Amino acid sequence: xxxxxxxxxxxxxxxxxxxxxxxxxxxxxxxxxxxxxxxxxxxxxxxxxxxxxxxxxxxxxxxxxxxxxxxxxxxxxxxxxxxxxxxxxxxxxxxxxxxxxxxxxxxxxxxxxxxxxxxxxxxxxxxxxxxxxxxxxxxxxxxxxxxxxxxxxxxxxxxxxxxxxxxxxxxxxxxxxxxxxxxxxxxxxxxxxxxxxxxxxxx
Amino acid sequence: xxxxxxxxxxxxxxxxxxxxxxxxxxxxxxxxxxxxxxxxxxxxxxxxxxxxxxxxxxxxxxxxxxxxxxxxxxxxxxxxxxxxxxxxxxxxxxxxxxxxxxxxxxxxxxxxxxxxxxxxxxxxxxxxxxxxxxxxxxxxxxxxxxxxxxxxxxxxxxxxxxxxxxxxxxxxxxxxxxxxxxxxxxxxxxxxxxxxxxxxxxx
Numbered sequence: 001x002x003x004x005x006x007x008x009x010x011x012x013x014x015x016x017x018x019x020x021x022x023x024x025x026x027x028x029x030x031x032x033x034x035x036x037x038x039x040x041x042x043x044x045x046x047x048x049x050x051x052x053x054x055x056x057x058x059x060x061x062x063x064x065x066x067x068x069x070x071x072x073x074x075x076x077x078x079x080x081x082x083x084x085x086x087x088x089x090x091x092x093x094x095x096x097x098x099x100x101x102x103x104x105x106x107x108x109x110x111x112x113x114x115x116x117x118x119x120x121x122x123x124x125x126x127x128x129x130x131x132x133x134x135x136x137x138x139x140x141x142x143x144x145x146x147x148x149x150x151x152x153x154x155x156x157x158x159x160x161x162x163x164x165x166x167x168x169x170x171x172x173x174x175x176x177x178x179x180x181x182x183x184x185x186x187x188x189x190x191x192x193x194x195x196x197x198x199x200x201x202x203x
Numbered sequence: 204x205x206x207x208x209x210x211x212x213x214x215x216x217x218x219x220x221x222x223x224x225x226x227x228x229x230x231x232x233x234x235x236x237x238x239x240x241x242x243x244x245x246x247x248x249x250x251x252x253x254x255x256x257x258x259x260x261x262x263x264x265x266x267x268x269x270x271x272x273x274x275x276x277x278x279x280x281x282x283x284x285x286x287x288x289x290x291x292x293x294x295x296x297x298x299x300x301x302x303x304x305x306x307x308x309x310x311x312x313x314x315x316x317x318x319x320x321x322x323x324x325x326x327x328x329x330x331x332x333x334x335x336x337x338x339x340x341x342x343x344x345x346x347x348x349x350x351x352x353x354x355x356x357x358x359x360x361x362x363x364x365x366x367x368x369x370x371x372x373x374x375x376x377x378x379x380x381x382x383x384x385x386x387x388x389x390x391x392x393x394x395x396x397x398x399x400x401x402x403x404x405x406x
């Protein structure tokens with residue numbers, strides 16, 4: 001399935017094949033799909049790619065996506081600079097913003113520690129986090145990495161790394177049963193965490 | 204997971220989400236990947252899309268992919284115009300060309316009859332095939348649609364449709380055991396076909 005088409009078709013297949021999660025078969029399927037659609041549709045895709053590179057980059061403060069130097073959250077003066085929420089990816093910022101529960105700032109690591117994949121703290125925005133903690137008046141760091149193996153490893157690494165930073169409270173998102181979920185279908189780890197983290201209810 | 208990002212990022216996710224086989228999650232993953240790669244890499248992808256639309260279309264004779272009006276096979280005067288091989292997709296032309304066994308021309312249907320998916324002969328280049336048979340000196344039609352349900356249905360449809368075309372021999376690619384395959388692992392249908400199509404061997 002390697003180089004079998006003429007010039008531009010093969011180029012297109014190659015380019016799509018470089019994208020994450022797209023194998024040679026899918027790349028070929030997409031290329032033939034694009035050959036078939038109206039030129040305007042293909043042009044829209046091409047210009048969306050060009051536009052995003054021209055207009056979007058990463059916030060130089062928190063590494064969230066940004067139009068310009070600084071992202072919308074960092075640019076908002078109503079946000080509380082004393083609380084920093086550490087997430088793995090820009091999409092996690094979006095997820096937390098949707099809750100409307102959080103008024104602090106963010107720090108996007110751009111990944112999680114995963115030794116099997118060769119991702120250590122050096123590959124993440126950890127150095128930049130340490131620098132921010134030295135320069136900004138942060139009193140609480142909310143670790144909101146994913147509740148899975150690599151996310152937990154990253155959180156634990158940060159807890160140890162920042163143990164001695166004076167006046168800094170490090171917290172972790174609560175683990176427990178998902179709201180609207182069925183206890184019957186919860187896995188035992190989640191259920192265990194939910195029991196461990198149980199809270200007193202005042203009537 | 205719908206509209207959650209700002210302008211250009213969401214536009215890019217939407218455009219990728221329209222491609223076949225790319226769901227909203229993959230579209231997001233690709234968008235963030237593109238945000239991260241050097242601008243030149245993203246520009247190469249965008250221009251590959253633009254280039255393919257500008258330079259490639261379908262051969263007006265056989266509907267294979269073509270730079271210009273007519274494809275490389277149709278433009279080659281050494282090919283035998285008396286034999287026409289009917290395939291489902293341009294990639295099948297590539298597969299057959301790789302064997303170096305075939306010297307005739309092609310006709311690309313752009314799909315197979317699939318009533319469950321709402322694809323009938325009208326959606327395929329069947330009318331154009333019938334027209335070619337009237338205009339060109341074709342003496343053999345090799346049905347090389349896929350040896351699966353929809354490919355077989357398409358072949359059978361064409362056999363019936365072209366039954367009365369005078370002086371036309373309609374053939375079908377042989378079914379049987381794949382070369383280099385293990386008899387033990389062959390499915391019973393393939394093995395049945397191999398038995399049915401057995402040939403005498405002369406020593």
